[in-house]
Amino acid sequence: MAELAxxxxxxxxxxxxxxxxxxxxxxxxxxxxxxxxxxAFRETLTRANPDVLVMVGSDHFHQLWLDNMPQxxxxxxxxxxxxxxxxxxxxxxxxxxxxxxxxxxxxxxxxGLDAGFDLAFSNELRIDHSITCPIxxxxxEADLPIVPVYTNIFAPPLPQPKRFVQLGRTIRELIESWPxxxxxxxxxxxxxxxxxxxxxxxxxxxxxxxxDQRAVEWIANGDLEGCLSExxxxxxxxxxxxxxxxxxxxxxxxxxxxxxxxxxxxxxDLFHTMEAYFTWYPSGGPGLSEERACEPRSEGKGExx
Amino acid sequence: MSKYLLNKFLYTxxxxxxxxxxYREDPRGTVAWWEAERANQLLNxxxxxxxxxxxxxxPEREALVAHDYVKLFELGAHxxxxxxxxxxxxxxxxxxxxxxxxxxxxxLQHFSLPxxxxxx
Numbered sequence: 001m002a003e004l005a006x007x008x009x010x011x012x013x014x015x016x017x018x019x020x021x022x023x024x025x026x027x028x029x030x031x032x033x034x035x036x037x038x039x040a041f042r043e044t045l046t047r048a049n050p051d052v053l054v055m056v057g058s059d060h061f062h063q064l065w066l067d068n069m070p071q072x073x074x075x076x077x078x079x080x081x082x083x084x085x086x087x088x089x090x091x092x093x094x095x096x097x098x099x100x101x102x103x104x105x106x107x108x109x110x111x112g113l114d115a116g117f118d119l120a121f122s123n124e125l126r127i128d129h130s131i132t133c134p135i136x137x138x139x140x141e142a143d144l145p146i147v148p149v150y151t152n153i154f155a156p157p158l159p160q161p162k163r164f165v166q167l168g169r170t171i172r173e174l175i176e177s178w179p180x181x182x183x184x185x186x187x188x189x190x191x192x193x194x195x196x197x198x199x200x201x202x203x204x205x206x207x208x209x210x211x212d213q214r215a216v217e218w219i220a221n222g223d224l225e226g227c228l229s230e231x232x233x234x235x236x237x238x239x240x241x242x243x244x245x246x247x248x249x250x251x252x253x254x255x256x257x258x259x260x261x262x263x264x265x266x267x268x269d270l271f272h273t274m275e276a277y278f279t280w281y282p283s284g285g286p287g288l289s290e291e292r293a294c295e296p297r298s299e300g301k302g303e304x305x
Numbered sequence: 306m307s308k309y310l311l312n313k314f315l316y317t318x319x320x321x322x323x324x325x326x327x328y329r330e331d332p333r334g335t336v337a338w339w340e341a342e343r344a345n346q347l348l349n350x351x352x353x354x355x356x357x358x359x360x361x362x363x364p365e366r367e368a369l370v371a372h373d374y375v376k377l378f379e380l381g382a383h384x385x386x387x388x389x390x391x392x393x394x395x396x397x398x399x400x401x402x403x404x405x406x407x408x409x410x411x412x413l414q415h416f417s418l419p420x421x422x423x424x425x
Contacts, residue, residue, distance in 0.1 A: 067348060086389060197383075199416050
């Protein structure tokens with residue numbers, strides 16, 4: 001059976017690419033620290049030595065639109081073109097091309113449907129920055145085949161938070177039952193508190209630092225019970241009008257498992273939003289047990305591993 | 306009231322570089338043309354098929370014509386679509402980095418939770 005080599009949850013900040021490649025006067029003052037943190041985070045994927053990446057994200061009204069909006073969709077294609085004109089325009093993101101892993105896509109679709117998720121699928125999917133940002137940060141070579149999983153965190157009515165968690169659990173079960181000898185990493189991106197197009201946008205930090213702190217604790221400690229007891233579709237309006245993207249973090253907590261403490265936690269307080277980076281190694285990894293004590297862990301925001 | 310149609314305008318204009326410029330320079334003409342020619346076009350279908358019933362009401366049309374993103378927020382247009390298109394059209398008029406985005410937030414300061422419903 002396939003091995004779940006790593007579970008990674010991250011924010012997806014579309015400005016990272018531009019900030020990290022800017023030089024001279026154009027380089028923002030926070031860029032060097034950001035690059036250092038991303039480089040360390042990248043190492044957590046590299047050392048897991050994955051063969052295939054399941055990428056959980058959310059289309060931002062690029063290919064998926066209100067005339068035909070899926071709640072959960074899995075791509076099944078040999079190739080995925082990536083990034084869109086308005087992402088080049090606003091964020092300076094490059095056009096990319098990623099290979100697909102169709103066998104795993106087909107397996108997740110068939111078995112996911114049979115497990116009670118009426119998954120939509122796409123055989124021609126142009127993916128957007130919710131998936132390309134973590135490729136850029138975690139695997140800039142973009143050399144591994146992917147399985148894109150899109151969730152609707154964007155266009156109400158949305159699925160309930162618990163449904164994201166359930167899908168995460170199911171994705172893990174299916175990967176671990178996939179008859180293959182490949183090493184699979186699941187990488188999902190979402191948001192902590194975030195406001196877009198509202199009065200709290202683009203402030204000196206995220207719109208709700210207290211929510212961010214609680215959210216980081218939930219994720220770092222695998223506290224699904226605490227998270228699910230507080231987070232509802234209604235409650236997510238309070239931290240910021242785009243905070244429903246946090247449900248993709250909840251999906252990743254479902255993949256990692258109830259009570260699973262993250263092996264790696266790091267955060268970065270930026271203008272507009274807090275960045276947060278988490279890695280779990282479900283079955284340990286080469287040399288990991290000796291190294292865990294040395295991992296950075298959230299600068300005091302999380303408990304020690 | 307058609308939040309869907311407002312969103313469809315923002316979505317289809319935002320993804321077309323020529324339409325972004327046309328909407329910036331001639332909002333009244335662009336909105337009138339779009340409502341007559343594009344509002345009922347079924348996206349992702351061949352051009353022989355169209356809907357028959359989509360139209361703006363007056364406040365919606367006027368909000369688009371006036372480039373009035375505050376009114377669009379009040380009407381429940383999807384904030385991500387409005388923000389993205391208006392950054393494309395107007396960020397260039399502000400010298401400071403994020404100057405437009407911060408002004409945008411300031412002009413929405415009178416809104417408190419719960420914000421206008423964006424469900425379509």
